[in-house]
Amino acid sequence: MIETQAAVLTAVNEPLQLTTIRVDDPEPHEVRIAVTNVGLCHSDLHYMTGTVPTDLPVVVGHEVAGVVEAVGADVASLRPGDRVVGALTPSCGRCVNCEAGHSTQCQRLDEVRRRATPAFQTVDGQPIERLGGIGAFSQHVLMRENALVRLPDDVPLQVGCLLACCIITGVGAVFRGAQVRPGSTVAVIGCGGVGSAIIQGARLAGASAIVAIDLDDDRLKAARGYGATHVINGGDGDTVAELRRQLGDGVDYSFEAVGSARTAETALALLRPTGTACLVGIAPAGTELSVPALDFFFEEKRLIGSYMGSGQAREDIAQFARLYQQGRLLLDEMVTRVIPFAEINDGFEQMLSGDVTRIVVDLQS
Numbered sequence: 208m209i210e211t212q213a214a215v216l217t218a219v220n221e222p223l224q225l226t227t228i229r230v231d232d233p234e235p236h237e238v239r240i241a242v243t244n245v246g247l248c249h250s251d252l253h254y255m256t257g258t259v260p261t262d263l264p265v266v267v268g269h270e271v272a273g274v275v276e277a278v279g280a281d282v283a284s285l286r287p288g289d290r291v292v293g294a295l296t297p298s299c300g301r302c303v304n305c306e307a308g309h310s311t312q313c314q315r316l317d318e319v320r321r322r323a324t325p326a327f328q329t330v331d332g333q334p335i336e337r338l339g340g341i342g343a344f345s346q347h348v349l350m351r352e353n354a355l356v357r358l359p360d361d362v363p364l365q366v367g368c369l370l371a372c373c374i375i376t377g378v379g380a381v382f383r384g385a386q387v388r389p390g391s392t393v394a395v396i397g398c399g400g401v402g403s404a405i406i407q408g409a410r411l412a413g414a415s416a417i418v419a420i421d422l423d424d425d426r427l428k429a430a431r432g433y434g435a436t437h438v439i440n441g442g443d444g445d446t447v448a449e450l451r452r453q454l455g456d457g458v459d460y461s462f463e464a465v466g467s468a469r470t471a472e473t474a475l476a477l478l479r480p481t482g483t484a485c486l487v488g489i490a491p492a493g494t495e496l497s498v499p500a501l502d503f504f505f506e507e508k509r510l511i512g513s514y515m516g517s518g519q520a521r522e523d524i525a526q527f528a529r530l531y532q533q534g535r536l537l538l539d540e541m542v543t544r545v546i547p548f549a550e551i552n553d554g555f556e557q558m559l560s561g562d563v564t565r566i567v568v569d570l571q572s
């Protein structure tokens with residue numbers, strides 16, 4: 208067991224508290240990582256504000272990169288000193304869903320994440336929860352070997368961390384979730400970290416038009432840099448009519464990257480017949496959608512969801528790192544600012560302002 212510094216959420220809607228916690232020794236399949244960088248994702252904020260329920264106290268944070276420090280007895284593929292990014296979705300590799308390539312839907316996830324003793328504890332021995340079994344806002348974390356990907360030497364950790372959530376989620380939703388075809392047309396509602404990654408995925412997939420939709424003109428401007436060919440400010444009137452005016456038709460694929468019923472319903476309305484709407488944003492627990500049933504019959508529309516890139520995080524993260532090395536996937540541009548650990552609460556405030564795509568925390572400074 209070691210002691211380390213972590214940003215702990217002790218009450219919903221309260222700032223994270225930087226404090227000393229205890230980190231258990233790695234179990235046989237686990238690795239202890241010295242965390243260097245974590246991207247601030249809106250999902251963390253959902254737990255912090257209570258829109259997604261969680262047990263307390265908890266360490267949130269999951270868009271994680273760092274350096275392997277210690278390995279469990281059964282770990283064969285990683286060594287101390289390896290630079291890694293983490294995937295939120297460890298899997299057993301053997302259940303029917305894993306065998307079918309749907310590792311994000313592993314049936315034994317709870318079992319895989321279960322530990323004999325709590326990974327994190329307060330200094331007086333009380334257990335602390337970890338978001339997604341990671342808890343990345345801690346200078347040290349424990350992760351399973353099979354949820355980690357080694358990062359090539361020329362991918363800096365401070366941009367590589369984006370691969371762990373917003374990139375795998377957004378680009379994965381394009382390739383594995385909706386399976387966007389070359390030449391097709393795409394709309395993306397919400398152009399934060401995840402939406403910007405979806406826009407880049409659509410560009411890489413060869414979409415012929417990519418319509419970025421957001422309420423913030425600065426985000427729309429940045430979206431053009433990631434590959435958007437058209438922009439619509441969703442606060443200015445009828446988004447569906449404006450998209451049809453600009454393109455002359457609905458789109459083949461729409462993506463929702465905000466997390467609300469209204470924007471999910473808009474995603475379906477933006478489609479042309481036979482189009483696919485893919486929900487990526489996480490709506491508050493209990494949210495229900497109201498969509499016209501006839502859209503599915505007479506127009507053959509499809510409504511799907513995509514979680515953490517739909518299935519093959521480790522393989523995809525390695526491929527996306529290569530696209531970054533080739534200059535085809537923009538990561539440096541997405542990291543608006545790298546902030547010290549002590550300023551993490553300010554970082555969440557900054558995340559909501561328009562000139563930000565992703566804020567990354569440097570946990571060692």
Ligand SMILES: NC(=O)c1ccc[n+]([C@@H]2O[C@H](COP(=O)([O-])OP(=O)(O)OC[C@H]3O[C@@H](n4cnc5c(N)ncnc54)[C@H](O)[C@@H]3O)[C@@H](O)[C@H]2O)c1
Nearest residue numbers: 249250397398399400401421422465466487488489514515
């Ligand atoms: N499916 C998954 O696996 C997965 C993974 C990561 C994040 N998420 C979810 O994706 C969503 C986006 O995450 P993020 O980190 O990119 O958030 P973010 O805060 O960086 O971006 C959200 C964007 O949505 C815009 N927006 C807000 N309301 C809007 C509206 N009504 N119309 C158009 N745009 C609007 C904001 O201006 C902002 O640009 C969150 O709900 C997050 O929890 C899902």
Ligand SMILES: [Zn+2]
Nearest residue numbers: 248250372373
């Ligand atoms: Zn995330």
Ligand SMILES: [Zn+2]
Nearest residue numbers: 299302305313
């Ligand atoms: Zn499984």
